[in-house]
Amino acid sequence: MRAEQLTDSVTYHGEGAVWHDGWGGLKWVDMLAGEVLSLDDTGGITRQKVGSVAAMVRPRADGGFVVATRRRFVLWNEHGEEWRSEPLWTSDERFNEGSCDPLGRVLCGTMATPGNEGTAVMWRLNLDGTVEGVFDGITISNGLAFTADGTRAYYADTPTGRIDVFDVVDGELTDRRPFVTIPEELGFPDGLCVDAEDGVWAALHGGGAVRHFAADGTMQEIVEIPGVTQVTSCTLGGRDLSTLYVTTSRENLPDNEQPAAGALFTAEVGVRGIPVLPALL
Numbered sequence: 358m359r360a361e362q363l364t365d366s367v368t369y370h371g372e373g374a375v376w377h378d379g380w381g382g383l384k385w386v387d388m389l390a391g392e393v394l395s396l397d398d399t400g401g402i403t404r405q406k407v408g409s410v411a412a413m414v415r416p417r418a419d420g421g422f423v424v425a426t427r428r429r430f431v432l433w434n435e436h437g438e439e440w441r442s443e444p445l446w447t448s449d450e451r452f453n454e455g456s457c458d459p460l461g462r463v464l465c466g467t468m469a470t471p472g473n474e475g476t477a478v479m480w481r482l483n484l485d486g487t488v489e490g491v492f493d494g495i496t497i498s499n500g501l502a503f504t505a506d507g508t509r510a511y512y513a514d515t516p517t518g519r520i521d522v523f524d525v526v527d528g529e530l531t532d533r534r535p536f537v538t539i540p541e542e543l544g545f546p547d548g549l550c551v552d553a554e555d556g557v558w559a560a561l562h563g564g565g566a567v568r569h570f571a572a573d574g575t576m577q578e579i580v581e582i583p584g585v586t587q588v589t590s591c592t593l594g595g596r597d598l599s600t601l602y603v604t605t606s607r608e609n610l611p612d613n614e615q616p617a618a619g620a621l622f623t624a625e626v627g628v629r630g631i632p633v634l635p636a637l638l
Contacts, residue, residue, distance in 0.1 A: 367620065368386075370390075377633050391426065408426030420435055425465040453468040466514075469495075475496055478495070522535075549590075569628075584618075
């Protein structure tokens, strides 16, 4: 299958695509610009500056959204910024990608600085506003998504080349184990999403594609992203949640290479997604 280009190159480092009917459709981030982008019904795009980095965006159940900026979790309502955590560390590490869990808490992992591999942390913003580390020993924290029944979570620490799976027991991520390993020549797992059949759709950074794996780990389908190698995230959305939206990046690319890099792509995949888990904060 081959995706179609929906927009011009509108981001430098597009990431974190998420569909939510409550805010009118699709949002994603231009991570290193610190902006949240929104797509309207006419194909128009609006941008909202939220910080120096916008690592992730997710809806809040009562309206507004939560973002992770460089070192903080921040809550926004319809009037503007409502609350922010204290900076969670002082090093050059930054938040990179995250999600909400079935209990409405916000999880976001960090990206280690070069030469400090294995020092990144998965952080969790709890419902009472406290923040804690959930697990560490990671390098570039990326896709995190839960199954519809909330019993499993899929996760990518990109340099490992693996998508791992956790069991979710009493709200905690347990028994982490490999789900699939992606050969390096096919790219590295970046953002991902889970469909209504517990299949996993993974964006392959450097691989120019999204790969769809069944719940048992068998590869089902390849969605090619034409003219772009740095594929960064994907989500299932649209009227019946069967449109795959794919973000891309032009980070570190020369201006004259891959002109479509940074654009948003779509494909009709015939598999329904699941509604996004909101933050209950």
